[in-house]
Amino acid sequence: MRVLMVAQSPIAGDSRILREAAALTGAGHVVHVVGRDVPEGFTLEGGATVESVSRSAGLRGGSGPAVGHGRRGVKVLVQRFGRWLLLPEHRLRTEKQWRTAAASLLASLEPFDVVHAHDFNTLELAASFASQWSASLVYDSHELWFDRALPGRPTPLWRVRGRRFELGLARQAAVVFTVSDGIAQRLRERGLPDVRVIRNTFPRSSVAPVLPASPTGLLYAGRVGAGRDLPAVVEAARLLAPFPTLLMGSVDPNYRLDLGPVQKVPETSIDEVDRVLQESGISLVTLTNTCENHRLALPNKLFHAVRAGVPVVAADLPELRAVINRYHLGTLYTPGDGASLAAAVRSLIADYAGYVDGVRAAGDELNWEHDAAVLVSAYSALAKPPANAH
Structure with a gap:
């Protein structure tokens, strides 16, 4: 047709x-x-x-x-x-x-x-x-x-x-x-x-992911703007320091954010993002709990993490919670709460190998x-x- x-x-x-x-x-x-x-x-x-x-x-x-x-x-x-x-x-x-x-x-x-x-x-x-x-x-x-x-x-x-x-x-x-x-x-x-x-x-990767034995940092890879709960990311970064938190993505016009300890890294290709995700070991999937659309959303970055074989720390919203718990993809935090995000990071690190196994198994179904x-x-x-x- x-x-x-x-x-x-x-x-x-x-x-x-x-x-x-x-x-x-x-x-x-x-x-x-x-x-x-x-x-x-x-x-x-x-x-x-x-x-x-x-x-x-x-x-x-x-x-x-x-x-x-x-x-x-x-x-x-x-x-x-x-x-x-x-x-x-x-x-x-x-x-x-x-x-x-x-x-x-x-x-x-x-x-x-x-x-x-x-x-x-x-x-x-x-x-x-x-x-x-x-x-x-x-x-x-x-x-x-x-x-x-x-x-x-x-x-x-x-x-x-x-x-x-x-x-x-x-x-x-x-x-x-x-x-x-x-x-x-x-x-x-x-x-x-x-x-x-x-x-x-995302399409399945033809190359098996290589991850550190324990994560070396957090990566937020996505749009930098309102609704992404980035102030909570900054607050968590202060609590987790010197454990590094990285931010990569295009910036919405007029958006202002004091990055504090968060390191801004240059945007790059999707395949290159895979490499940075794998080197860091944890992907951040953050959203505010401010609308029904967010509560029911499944952001691209969740599936990008699955393609890269990397566990996630994600906002505890209904649709994200259902998928992450079903496939054992990572841990959840209360949106808007940097202390909760930091605790979720520590919890993921404590059972990192188990979450890596969950993400790899999920790749059989969660693919393009x-x-x-x-x-x-x-x-x-x-x-x-x-x-x-x-």
């Missing part, structure tokens, strides 16, 4: 979209991706093609380093209040501008057999073109969209109306994918019958080869004509 994927995320850094596109081309489908901020000359594995639609930048922030001591004063407080007040409208406006530009691009394309919407902010656009082309609609919900913790002032009515609108559109989909059992259950409870889980796992099969199977069903077709 000819498959169109639509996403507002920066495609080059969205591993879920890249892996899904490669899995579908590997199964014989022709895949074209329309996304955002695609670098010049960027190509997708497996032969999928890609086009880019730009999106306006965020609200202008203050000058100065994004990680370091925050600035103070009346002027700064006024600026922050203005951002807090205006962010919801700005977010909606920029997403709408992207959809308008993307619609013009899609109108110039030949019809597709399937339109695959990545996240709610492309669902209305995808549903419209699926209807025009008599194509199947697929909804890929990377997050529980209207239950996320968002910067800016509260928008309760937007959330209530948004959930209703999302469900109305999603019911048009032939199949709905999401990233965890917890989010899948919520979507079923809200009225979507066919929701399937494709986790953000397993999850890609769910995607390919669903698409195979879409390709078959209805049983009553003549």
Whole structure:
């Protein structure tokens, strides 16, 4: 089939979209991706093609380093209040501008057999073109969209109306994918019958991991920004010193954090992150307990640790707890509590060999080869004509 994927995320850094596109081309489908901020000359594995639609930048922030001591004063407080007040409208406006530009691009394309919407902010656009082309609609919900913790002032009515609108559109989909059992259950409870889980796992490594006999440090490898519980990481680092805590990842604009004893290390490739994880011996999977989306999330970094063969210290949130306890992947800490995080690190170190064994055994199931099969199977069903077709 000819498959169109639509996403507002920066495609080059969205591993879920890249892996899904490669899995579908590997199964014989022709895949074209329309996304955002695609670098010049960027190509997708497996032969999928890609086009880019730009999106306006965020609200202008203050000058100065994004990680370091925050600035103070009346002027700064006024600026922050203005951002807090205006962010919801700005977010909606920029997403709408992207959809308008993307619609013009899609109108110039030949019809597709399937339109695959990545996240709610492309669902209305995808549903419209699926209807025009008599194509199947697929909804890929990377997050529980209207239950996320968002910067800016509260928008309760937007959330209530948004959930209703999302469900109305999603019911048009032939199949709905999401990233965890917890989010899948919520979507079923809200009225979507066919929701399937494709986790953000990683392909299995062809090289057996080599780990130290005892961990030499902690590594947080991921986005540096709000909602990642990084103040608790800093507090734990002070309690664990001189045991090293490392931080690696892109920094959100305007995010300020006093790193204290945490060492910032340069970003690197995914494969190189494996090496740093293995040298450190412990992966941090941190989230705040501030929204239902976090409580039901399974972050990429959890599965990256499994691929690298490294045990984790993770936030004690329902979905993370279920997976980590089931597979004996590591220990849990109370979100927002640096002392609890430090205690979880010490507990993991005390039974390090046992947790390493758990992670290695889990690799047989928690891998992209397993999850890609769910995607390919669903698409195979879409390709078959209805049983009553003549």
